[in-house]
Amino acid sequence: MPQAPRWPAVPRADGDLVWSAVSGGVAAGRAEVRRLGSGAYSRRKSRGPAAGVWGMGSTKASWHRPLAAALPSRLGLRQLLRDRAARGVMHRVMPVWCRAELDGAMTDAESPYYAAYEDRYRSVYAQGVEYWCAFPEELKELATDVRDLVAEAQLPPGAHVVEFGCGEGYVGELLAASGYRYTGLDVAASAVAKARRRLAPYGQLATVLVGDALDPHVLPGGAFDAAVDARCLHMLVVDADRQAYLRNAFRALKPGARMLLSLQLHRGHGPAFAVRSYEHWLKLAGEGYGRPERRVAWQDGRKVKVWVPSIAARGQSAREYAEELRAVGFAVLHWREAMGGACVSLLAAKPGPG
Structure with missing residues (x-):
């Protein structure tokens, strides 16, 4: 059975940057970093129990080279380093020997929040799990949605289908095995490799690309006969990001093409709310993203427990999903609840000529 990650035993001292980064307490870490700019600190390379993550105590500085497996600390730093003032202070007080590592983390910090899914895939694979998305019940529901899409769209053999957030290629296998051309797109390089x-x-029938679905130039316009989104939209928590993605999807489709939103997180109750930015989302939902959490994966025909970094996701009601689709020009054809009401699937169409 996989063991819990051995995150460093760091005391929760006031202003402890290590704990702030590992736990995702970005606000506390940001405040501490700013205080460091005017303080005098000793610098040393630690080889103690906290080795393997970036760290700085509240009374002395102890920078640590990060381990590749310390995903939550990297995720916490990625959020922390969005603050340009904090980045400047960290670079000034850090010893020369590890500034290159910080520069790499700064590059990570410029990545969008949803790129953190790469951390989750890597974590799962490192624990010996072949596919993160492999639960039979979920795959059965997804296959049902894809069959409905093919039937509703009356896709002929050879029709070209694009999948946004393709993950490990399950939908691509369903479509390519049935003779359809398939293009998958995902921001997580590890999942794309799988x-x-x-x-x-399936040779030239299937193409999988590393790319950002929010980039309007990543795919040609009017090129696809249908589109699939299996749990991609709900990984975008900011209103503007969701709309940018759906506009790109609309643009990529031919007139009259269908788009499937499959197994999106379903928020059945509660008032609608706006999310202006990722920082706004953190204020609404808390700053705990990146902390290790216990989840269940499917491996060799049985459930196995794994540790993964927590990641932001935003469910909507079916009505709210439908409104988002209509806002960019789609017509919503129908929707259904799935997974006992925990998810919702919707089928939409790009209006045809005339």
Whole structure:
């Protein structure tokens, strides 16, 4: 059975930057970093129990080189380093020997929040799990949605289907095995590598790309006969990001093409609310993203427990999902609840000519 990650035993001292980064307490870490700019601190390379993450105590500085497996600390730093003032202070007080590492973390900090899903895939694979998305019940529901899409859209053999947030290529395998051309897109390179191996037997029928669905230039316009989104939209928590993505999806489709939103998180109750930025989301939902959490994966026909970094996700009601689709021009055809009401799937269409 996988063991819990051995995160460093760091005391929760007031202003402790290590704990702030590892736990995702970005606000506390940001305040401490600013205080460091005017203080005098000793500098040393620690080889103690906290080795493997960036760290600075509230009374002395102890910078630590990060381990590749210390995903939550990297995720916490990525959020912390969004603050340019904090980045400048950290660079000034850090010893020369590890500034290159910080520069790499700064580059990570410029990545969008949803790119953190790469950390989760890597964490799962490092614990010996072949596919993160492999639960039979979920795959059965997803296959049902894809069959409904094919039937509703009356897709002929050879029709070209794009999948946004393709993950490990399960939908691509369903479509390519049925003779459809498939293009998958995902921001997580580790998942794309899995999908490419999975789809290798289908040759030129299947293409999988590393790319950002919010980038309007990542795919050609009017090129696809249908689109699939299996749990991609709900990973975007900011209103503007969700709308930018859906506009790109609308643009990529041919007139009259169908778009499937499959197994999106379903928020059945509660008032609607706006999210202006990722920082606004953190204020609404808390700053705990990146902390290790216990989850269940499917491996060799059985459930296995794994530790993964927590990641932001935003569910909506079916009505709210429908409103988002209509806002960019889609017509919503129908929707259904799935997974005992925990998820919702919607089928929409881009209006045709005339």
